[in-house]
Amino acid sequence: MDRDIQSRKAPSEIVATMCGDTTICMPARPFPPAYPHGSLRELFPGIYFVTGSAVMPGPIPMRFSRNMTVVKQGDALTLIGSLRLDDAGLAALDALGKVEHVVRLAGFHGMDDPFYKDRYGAKVWVVKGHVYAAGFDAPKTPRGQGYFEPDVEMDATTELPIEGASLISFECTAGEALLRLDRDGGILVAGDSLQNWGTVDRYFNLPASLVMRLMGFIKPHNVGPGWLRGAKPEIARVKAILDLDFEHVLPVHGEAVLGGAKEKYRPAILGLS
Ligand SMILES: [Fe+2]
Numbered sequence: 351m352d353r354d355i356q357s358r359k360a361p362s363e364i365v366a367t368m369c370g371d372t373t374i375c376m377p378a379r380p381f382p383p384a385y386p387h388g389s390l391r392e393l394f395p396g397i398y399f400v401t402g403s404a405v406m407p408g409p410i411p412m413r414f415s416r417n418m419t420v421v422k423q424g425d426a427l428t429l430i431g432s433l434r435l436d437d438a439g440l441a442a443l444d445a446l447g448k449v450e451h452v453v454r455l456a457g458f459h460g461m462d463d464p465f466y467k468d469r470y471g472a473k474v475w476v477v478k479g480h481v482y483a484a485g486f487d488a489p490k491t492p493r494g495q496g497y498f499e500p501d502v503e504m505d506a507t508t509e510l511p512i513e514g515a516s517l518i519s520f521e522c523t524a525g526e527a528l529l530r531l532d533r534d535g536g537i538l539v540a541g542d543s544l545q546n547w548g549t550v551d552r553y554f555n556l557p558a559s560l561v562m563r564l565m566g567f568i569k570p571h572n573v574g575p576g577w578l579r580g581a582k583p584e585i586a587r588v589k590a591i592l593d594l595d596f597e598h599v600l601p602v603h604g605e606a607v608l609g610g611a612k613e614k615y616r617p618a619i620l621g622l623s
Contacts, residue, residue, distance in 0.1 A: 381465040384436040396422040403553035412558035426450040431602040434462040451511040456541025457524030476500040477525040489523045522583035535597030542577035546604030571614040
């Protein structure tokens, strides 16, 4: 199925962007492939979470994990932090409903958004100012010159495709936001800002596990170290996370934090300077 769709419709040159806090600059190519991933797990009624991987090519390729959150509302599915699934994964996704929306919260993610746009005709929502560009080039790439154009730019006033959802933007380089779902005590869906890699998981290869541990990524309830360096958010905006009501965090990196999330992240957030 993927091959058919790609050969029929894939753009001849899509510069793949980066997943992760480290840079990647792939050569022009069609949609990135589906990398190894697990199964969709229902964490809350109608909220699904799947862990997969991204590969950073180079002389020593690094592979590490990332997550996609799927919110089902009626028959409509919204993908947050899109992660291309393999054929079996897409079949499981299709069994849940119809993919209608893709939401990009992290300026250093988004490489699979064009795939879902192409396959489902999904509407793609991004944080205002987001540009689809390779690696860390997003902040330097003029709007309109990215490799892909979204449908909607979001800010705090935007009516979002999920009932009870609100956007909390960090207004930082490359663009980054949290999506808060007003249910179950408050659920924050995060991009690179709030991470929870308490340990390396099965999607890490050895180089990534060594390098990312040294770089400070492998800590539970962590503020993304690469994001802090690359996106340079105002620390006051990050600390304002603690003013939000939330019990759970669904991060793009690491395990879901189910219950007591604000208190678990408090030390890392208050420790920022
Ligand atoms: Fe990331």
